[in-house]
Amino acid sequence: MSFDWDRRHCARKGHITYAPDEPGLHRKLHTSTAVGTAWRCLRCGDFVLGEPHGSGPADQAPVVPRGRALRDLFILRFLAVERLLxxxxxxxxxxxxxxxxxxxxxxxxxxxxxxxxxxxxxxxxxxxxxxxxxxxxxxxxxxxxxxxxxxxxxxxxxxxxxxxxxxxGLWWGKRWAEYLTVVATAAFLPLEVYELTEKVSWFKIATLTLNVLAVLWIMLAKRLFGLRGGAAAFEAERRGTSLLEVEEAAGETHPPLPVRSRSAADNG
Structure with a gap:
């Protein structure tokens, strides 16, 4: 069974809803129920009772991390805690x-x-x-x-x-912090290798392995230094996974999704 990063995050932090000005998107994200109006969460896609958190043109809607982007943010925050400690x-x-x-x-x-x-x-x-x-x-x-x-x-x-x-920087998902982490970590890798030649320990091996994996993962996943299309491809991928982009590309109305109480979800 796959792990649902979107609903897990919404259960902990609450839903994020938005009312776009475009009529087609507006209809797809809004519904009326017996207990009131409801809007689709931009992260998990569930309908949430109550007024939207924001409104305006679709291109000005908040870019909400979801799916793989949300999983990547979780990994970045794990690395952030390790760096802080x-x-x-x-x-x-x-x-x-x-x-x-x-x-x-x-x-x-x-x-x-x-x-x-x-x-x-x-x-x-x-x-x-x-x-x-x-x-x-x-x-x-x-x-x-x-x-x-x-x-x-x-x-x-x-x-x-x-x-x-x-x-x-990593905790807040800043791109400059990803570059800084890669450069600073890679600069100390030769020293860590040299220390292993002097005396081998499981702690040194684990630290070196973690740092190498962190450098490789950040460079590839975040498309740093022009890898895999660079910053332009990264932004396109990030926006391409947003609910508004998905709905706009689909061009058809989705079947009704579960309606959730905002207060219950926000307190979950």
Whole structure:
């Protein structure tokens, strides 16, 4: 059984109705019932009791995502949430690096003090803290210059802002955000591949796979960089799936569809 994206979205967000000025379209989208007038929802196609949300020429009607466009918007919003969460985590990392750069000596002294206290315990378990790879890696960070750490913090903050901007743009389905996501994500793919050559982990593999799939899907589905006809073909496809365009192309009246109460649908 196929998933009905249109009715699912209308059940959650409510219907959208419109009264076009063109007599032919007006008749197809309007009906009278025993309990009042009803208009067809531009998304799911069901008749909804009550006055329309808007009116005017058909070419000025809102372009309501439906069908495949609505499914694509759902995928974009999934990617948007992932970008927003990643941006927040990177921003926290940038703040931590900045704070560390301003308290480097104090943190170093505290680390060495705690390390000295742990040495008897480590010796009991035959573990050499002085030659531990983990301890050596931490000690190396204390040798970084203050200016270097601040540059790292600034770069991390810039990266976080890019991810957050991507997230908000993708959530609202902005085309510029799709371009930004493809370019920014593709730019970091070589670094992710290099990290895998250093050390393989399931998290790194999953992240790389998600980013590659996201880049390919956005480029092909949204026809970026002239692919599959480019922006003109994308707009034609988007408008071609709207209910008004479908009705205008059909040229004949559809059989009556179920009539739904606006209040019941909007509260669903």
């Amino acid at each position: 990643r941006g927040i985590l990177i921003a926290v990392a940038a703040w931590a690096v900045y704070k560390f750069s301003n308290s480097q000596n104090a943190v170093h002294d505290l680390f060495e003090k705690d390390l000295t206290a742990l040495k008897p315990v480590a010796t009991h378990f035959h573990y050499d803290l002085d030659h531990s790879p983990v301890v050596d890696s931490i000690r190396k960070t204390f040798d970084y210059k203050h200016s270097t750490l601040q540059i790292v913090a600034a770069l991390l903050l810039a990266y976080a802002l890019i991810e957050i901007i991507e997230g908000f």
